Amino acid sequence: MDPSRPESIPDPAVRRISLYLRQLEAFSRKDRRTVSSKQLGESLSLTDAQVRKDLAYFGQFGHPGIGYNVDELITKLRQALGTDKTWNVLLVGAGNLGRALMAYRGFESKGFKLVAVFDGDASKIGKQAGPHLIQPLTELGRTTRAQSIRVAIVAVPAEAAQDVADQLVEAGIRGILNFAPVSLNVPASVTVNSVDLAVQMEQISFAVSLSSIGQPP
Amino acid sequence: MDPSRPESIPDPAVRRISLYLRQLEAFSRKDRRTVSSKQLGESLSLTDAQVRKDLAYFGQFGHPGIGYNVDELITKLRQALGTDKTWNVLLVGAGNLGRALMAYRGFESKGFKLVAVFDGDASKIGKQAGPHLIQPLTELGRTTRAQSIRVAIVAVPAEAAQDVADQLVEAGIRGILNFAPVSLNVPASVTVNSVDLAVQMEQISFAVSLSSIGQPP
DNA sequence: GGATGTGAATGCATTCACAGCA
DNA sequence: TGCTGTGAATGCATTCACATCC
Numbered sequence: 001m002d003p004s005r006p007e008s009i010p011d012p013a014v015r016r017i018s019l020y021l022r023q024l025e026a027f028s029r030k031d032r033r034t035v036s037s038k039q040l041g042e043s044l045s046l047t048d049a050q051v052r053k054d055l056a057y058f059g060q061f062g063h064p065g066i067g068y069n070v071d072e073l074i075t076k077l078r079q080a081l082g083t084d085k086t087w088n089v090l091l092v093g094a095g096n097l098g099r100a101l102m103a104y105r106g107f108e109s110k111g112f113k114l115v116a117v118f119d120g121d122a123s124k125i126g127k128q129a130g131p132h133l134i135q136p137l138t139e140l141g142r143t144t145r146a147q148s149i150r151v152a153i154v155a156v157p158a159e160a161a162q163d164v165a166d167q168l169v170e171a172g173i174r175g176i177l178n179f180a181p182v183s184l185n186v187p188a189s190v191t192v193n194s195v196d197l198a199v200q201m202e203q204i205s206f207a208v209s210l211s212s213i214g215q216p217p
Numbered sequence: 218m219d220p221s222r223p224e225s226i227p228d229p230a231v232r233r234i235s236l237y238l239r240q241l242e243a244f245s246r247k248d249r250r251t252v253s254s255k256q257l258g259e260s261l262s263l264t265d266a267q268v269r270k271d272l273a274y275f276g277q278f279g280h281p282g283i284g285y286n287v288d289e290l291i292t293k294l295r296q297a298l299g300t301d302k303t304w305n306v307l308l309v310g311a312g313n314l315g316r317a318l319m320a321y322r323g324f325e326s327k328g329f330k331l332v333a334v335f336d337g338d339a340s341k342i343g344k345q346a347g348p349h350l351i352q353p354l355t356e357l358g359r360t361t362r363a364q365s366i367r368v369a370i371v372a373v374p375a376e377a378a379q380d381v382a383d384q385l386v387e388a389g390i391r392g393i394l395n396f397a398p399v400s401l402n403v404p405a406s407v408t409v410n411s412v413d414l415a416v417q418m419e420q421i422s423f424a425v426s427l428s429s430i431g432q433p434p
Numbered sequence: 435g436g437a438t439g440t441g442a443a444t445g446c447a448t449t450c451a452c453a454g455c456a
Numbered sequence: 457t458g459c460t461g462t463g464a465a466t467g468c469a470t471t472c473a474c475a476t477c478c
Contacts, residue, residue, distance in 0.1 A: 253436085254437080254438075269440085272438095272439095277438085278438095279438045279439075281437050281439085282437050
């Protein structure tokens, strides 16, 4: 396997790599030096074989008889995910959710920096949102180019989301994290990842309903 | 296939059912009466066979030569997901994200009602958060029983999340939607669904990095 | 004709199991 | 001995393709 040309890596494996990284960072904070695939797997309820197979997609990072060096693996996985360099990110939508995302301190340490905020609502333009001035969507292209932004977060109402997505694509954005409860239509060259809170809740209610058959509430 | 005894339905299928439901509700708002598996699939970039197979896990809802009746299918899928009745939900964590979730209007129409708010931070206890009084975690058991709450949303810092999860389990909660960036350890009888915003961003940066090999930024 | 529901075939991801190295 | 990396085997999900019904 040639790590510089990842050919095609299964989507589920890429998701787990993020989880390994999160876990490794926790281990590192506790000054742990090495970890085996078995230990890393147990901390996430996965098998050791799964862990080794996933890591092997990206290269040979382990040391037989020893395990993986925690800090070394962190470095390699960040490189693999592309988060060894900082990404400038823009946000569209300065409503409740958008402002909560702006205040969320979990992005910076992971290599993402929010550098611009936009909103389609004219009454919000020019207002301050945390450290950022809220810009109109007409500025998308200019700001995207000026700050080399490739990734956007969409936190607008469902009705506005597709229109916003179209404008983001037009402005040259390559990846979108979408919180609006709609399926966005974009060219294949643009990556969309959607988080629909209602969908998440429905998964839970389904599972809970199933496991409660015959049980009292 | 016996819809009253779903045996075992693939997880990916359950996730898609939520998406079908979301799409069908949009169709219904536009007064659309029927829809074929092909049309429903196209609106979500899925094949018609995939749609039919998924729906068939839950029963025979279609009409050969016609398609599916939109409103009828909505009813059936809500029953399948358990959202034909309203679920009382509690929230732990009245920080930025927690308050944004409280303000989010997308839950009620989907059958979820936020009825109680908790926080581990003593200085917040007794304060008002929207329509709710913030309660201490010691009240979890009492409130859960009093209001028949089975599902909880966790929006606390990573360090506090496992402890909160333990107390939720102790209080009888059966499903948890977790926004803290940690892997929660709970008994098999409890369902956990985690949304880690940093993980979502990393998926995107990976995909964008891949597609940009050799390209200028 | 038009569309569903479903066994059979395919394709992917996970798990097994073991050679090989420290 | 302990643990990795990886072909081979297994198990699941998706897709195909067609009998069936309006």
